[in-house]
Amino acid sequence: MPQQVQTGNGAQLFSNPRAASADQEYGPALREILSRHAFVSAREAITQWPGYQPTALHELNSLAQSLGVAQVYYKDESTRFGLGSFKALGGAYAVNRLLVRELRRKLGNPQLDVADLARAECQAAVRDITVTCATDGNHGRSVAWGARNAGCRCVIYIHETVSKGREDAIASYGATVVRVPGNYDDAVRRAAEDAATHGYFVVSDTSYPGYMDVPRDVMQGYSVMVQEALDQIGDKGLPTHVFIQGGVGGLAAAVCAHLWETLGARRPKIIVVEPEKADCLFQSAVAGKPVAVTGDLDTLMAGLACGEVSLLAWDILLPGAAAFMTIPDETAPDAMRRLAQGGTGDRPIVAGESAVAGVAAARIVAADNGWREALGMDEGSRLLFFASEGDTDPELYQRIVGRSAAEVLALEAV
Ligand SMILES: Cc1ncc(COP(=O)(O)O)c(C=O)c1O
Known part of the structure; x- marks a missing residue:
């Protein structure tokens, strides 16, 4: 070639x-x-x-x-x-896996697995966890859906030009949607800042040094x-x-x-x-x-x-x-x-x-x-x-x- x-x-x-x-x-x-x-x-x-x-x-x-x-x-x-x-496959699966990691730590049970998320003890514990991400639509929808299914909280950041239709679709899964001035990168920054301030867990679809799992x-x-x-x-x-x-x-x-x-x-x-x-x-x-x-x-x-x-x-x-x-x-x-x-x-x-x-x-x-x-x-x-x-x-x-x-x-x- x-x-x-x-x-x-x-x-x-x-x-x-x-x-x-x-x-x-x-x-x-x-x-x-x-x-x-x-x-x-x-x-x-x-x-x-x-x-x-x-x-x-x-x-x-x-x-x-x-x-x-x-x-x-x-x-x-x-x-x-x-x-x-x-995208329904990715963000939602990552939410499950993240919750499992967090619950293993919180509940001191290293054997805990995705299938256990439905158990009452886990359900009670995930209610205090908030997942978050920036999105231009599809990934955020998947994270919001995964969060709703797993029973945790969710805040999704969208930028200026994300359509109202996409915003409504994300909100329909019970997520709080925050519209941020600027472009996608501005929404990413704001999500990261708010996550650091409030202890949210970022579920991003892109990897960078120090953020791989x-x-x-x-x-x-x-x-x-x-x-x-x-x-x-x-x-x-x-x-x-x-x-x-x-x-x-x-x-x-x-x-x-x-x-x-x-x-x-x-x-x-x-x-x-x-x-x-x-x-x-x-x-x-x-x-x-x-x-x-x-x-x-x-x-x-x-x-x-x-x-x-x-x-x-x-x-x-x-x-x-x-x-x-x-x-x-x-x-x-x-x-x-x-x-x-x-x-x-x-x-x-x-x-x-x-x-x-x-x-x-x-x-x-x-x-x-x-x-x-x-x-x-x-x-x-x-x-x-x-x-x-x-x-x-x-x-x-x-x-x-x-x-x-x-x-x-x-x-x-x-
Ligand atoms: C419909 C659609 N196709 C393709 C892609 C590209 O996926 P990736 O960002 O993993 O390359 C996206 C990402 O959001 C998407 O929404």
Whole structure:
């Protein structure tokens, strides 16, 4: 693969020169971050939550045809636990794990586990615990939901431009929502200050020096989704490529790690996709080390508007990702509408702004022979997408697609 940044169609592609060879094992250092061993505990806990059901994996033949590939597997996270995004798996699981750590200390019982949280003694003790985070929507919703289910208190910080719809969704789980002037980073700072003042526990989805346990649990929760996809694909033919959207990189790292450890040399190529205005993973890949991106990070793909990589995620993606891409904002609405319309035989699908980045990137690659070749994408390829959210901002969704989610779902596949 060539190693320089390639540009075209408003997008950029960087083939990762630091990617491990296909036969390189998922080694012990990586297993310290995410592992199948820890995945088993996450799956045990999450599948016990009320309402658990694997989300659907669709095969979109018409989309595959238009991309010039053999198959498209589309994992649809719009129905995850009724929260509308894959994030339901991560924040809520991290809340559980944090409460267990805290209760072990408080109650002096090192054997205590997630399953014990429902016991009366634990329920009484968690009522005094407050979890908190800053969010632009989906993560905060997951933390608030997890807190409500576990019976602890929750304060969520949102910034100026988070929509009222997203605020209401978080508040509906009983969390106190605090709107902070400024951007996401201002909300992060305020959450940290208030946590220090009031003794709240921060449940962040991004890791930094000295703060690793919680974001590791968040990512490990996501791996449940990845295994579901593998189970659903079964013997239909493993994916050859995964185009996965990146914010701080937690989702992409969870996907990469689980597929690498599980499939070894048969693992697909991971292509990490970001909006051009919030491309911290891309810039870090080019630099070969974590690089912060500044500016207003203003992108329609709100869940991907991140300026700094999560260090744990980065440690996995540096050897694990085959390539990094940036895409322009205007490709997202197009992809949302394409999925909503369905196609010959493809069902209409509700996918939010951040969910479609992978599909949008694959469409760009499909249209460029040089990029197809650079990624080894051809008529035999099988693409896997993790469509990470549905209409988590219903008003915005309707404005972009011209129909509500309910109207889209009512359309017959043509
Ligand atoms: C819908 C959606 N997709 C993808 C992401 C990216 O996840 P990460 O920040 O772990 O890279 C997010 C993050 O909030 C999101 O909300």
